[in-house]
Amino acid sequence: MKAVAVFPGSREVKVTEQEAPRITQPDQVMVRMLDIGICGTDKEICAFEYGTPPPGDDRLVIGHESVAEVVQAGSAVERFRAGDLVVPSVRRPCPHPACGACRAGHQDYCYTGDFRERGIKEAHGYMAEYIVEHERYLNLVAQDLRDIAVLTEPLTIAEKALGQITWMMQQRPPWLDPQTPGQERGRGLSALVLGVGPVGLLGAMLLVSAGFTTYVYSREVPPNPRIDLVAAIGATYVSTQTTTFAGLADQMGRIDLVYEAVGHSHFALEALRVLGTNGIFVLTGVPGLQALTEADPARLMRDMVLKNQVLVGTVNAGPDAFASALRDLALFRRRWPEAVRTLIAGGYPPEQAPELILGRPAGIKTVIAFG
Ligand SMILES: [Zn+2]
Ligand SMILES: [Zn+2]
Structure with a gap:
């Protein structure tokens, strides 16, 4: 063969x-x-x-x-x-x-x-x-997922992350009701996705469908099919070419969640600086070992303590993430057939x-x- x-x-x-x-x-x-x-x-x-x-x-x-x-x-x-x-x-x-x-x-x-x-x-x-x-x-x-099921494995990355985030969001803030149904996990919260690769875009789809007000930040400028896709799923695209992290933070207001899908350490650290109070930062990209960046560890440490922040890395996925990815692919297709095809x-x-x-x-x- x-x-x-x-x-x-x-x-x-x-x-x-x-x-x-x-x-x-x-x-x-x-x-x-x-x-x-x-x-x-x-x-x-x-x-x-x-x-x-x-x-x-x-x-x-x-x-x-x-x-x-x-x-x-x-x-x-x-x-x-x-x-x-x-x-x-x-x-x-x-x-x-x-x-x-x-x-x-x-x-x-x-x-x-x-x-x-x-x-x-x-x-x-x-x-x-x-x-x-x-x-x-x-x-x-399911047979009717034949043409898009190849997206299951890349989607499991976001599924596993969201599973962990949900757990943390529901366990940590004592004023939240742990019985909130899945579709509304992100209601009233804002999420920032870094990157427009498949992991970033599938992550954005999952966050939008979980109710987060979702922004996607990357270096691409229009016209670009990835930017069109972000708009088609109801998220907001912002380009690094026109807007700084500070400008993005102003536009978004409090940033409750950052979903990093670029694998660039400096970019990720910049994003960590705009993460809001009680925020969660999910790292999925694996950077090559680069020269030391000019990150300010004291500032990061102060922010993480004073803002109750969580930094979580996630790799690979378990059987529950595969099951939810297959369920959500069907949902994405019902909701955004054109975007899923692209x-x-x-x-x-x-x-x-x-x-x-x-x-x-x-x-x-x-x-x-x-x-
Ligand atoms: Zn892969
Ligand atoms: Zn083992």
Whole structure:
């Protein structure tokens, strides 16, 4: 079968022919990959900054954002049968009995760091014609989400973050009613999203649908389809080219939540300075290690203490985030069908994957099609 792999030894990225995997355990499912999304992580792996093949292997099949169709289910599989659509999760648990997170099925919170990640760390990814996976790592997808389900994995980042934020918002301020329903979690609160990549835009959609007055701040200037998308979902776009952080803070009033999806440390620290009282700051981007910026740690510390602020980082996602991402994708499509469509530039053959990953992406979320 065909697969797209990196070869760290020879520093190559190419389409390879390899043997298709087979079901070897009764709880395994064989799936045919349909769509595989490309993201910044793939770019870093293909630039050999990151990414580890399975032990003893010379290559790593890339790809971790996908939707697939079940072709065969092992004898002990209960939830899936041929023809079902699925989205597989990415991280696999570490082997250590003492890791409470992994033992509870929440390897996104793994304590040891010895987890594996498909398409990233010590396990082959999804940019291949077929994969075999244990039933417990697959999430069932409604048939009518076939064309957008590839967005599930990137959306889980925002879902996990919002899950944590909700918890913090509902536990911390004693005057809030913990019974507030989901759609109204953000009512009366303002959120600032940094960045207009897929993680930022999906995050903005989630925040708008949770009731936050949402602003998106990035360097793009109009005309730009990403800016149009921000407007289409009812958020407000502000460009760094025309407005400073101070100007943005004036425009927004109190900023209750910052959702960072850029991975640029200096930009994030600037944003932390405008975070309001009782505010929560969520970091999702992973910056390269850069030179020390002129951040003022004393000022940050004063603000965090005197304003009761919370700084939270979040990576990967658990099964609950996959379930809510699939639910919310359906909701986004009902609410903003046009905007959701613009997110995806799909249908590119695997042969074009290396140039699309290393060169200019074709769209907001560039998608390779195997099916
Ligand atoms: Zn990704
Ligand atoms: Zn673990």
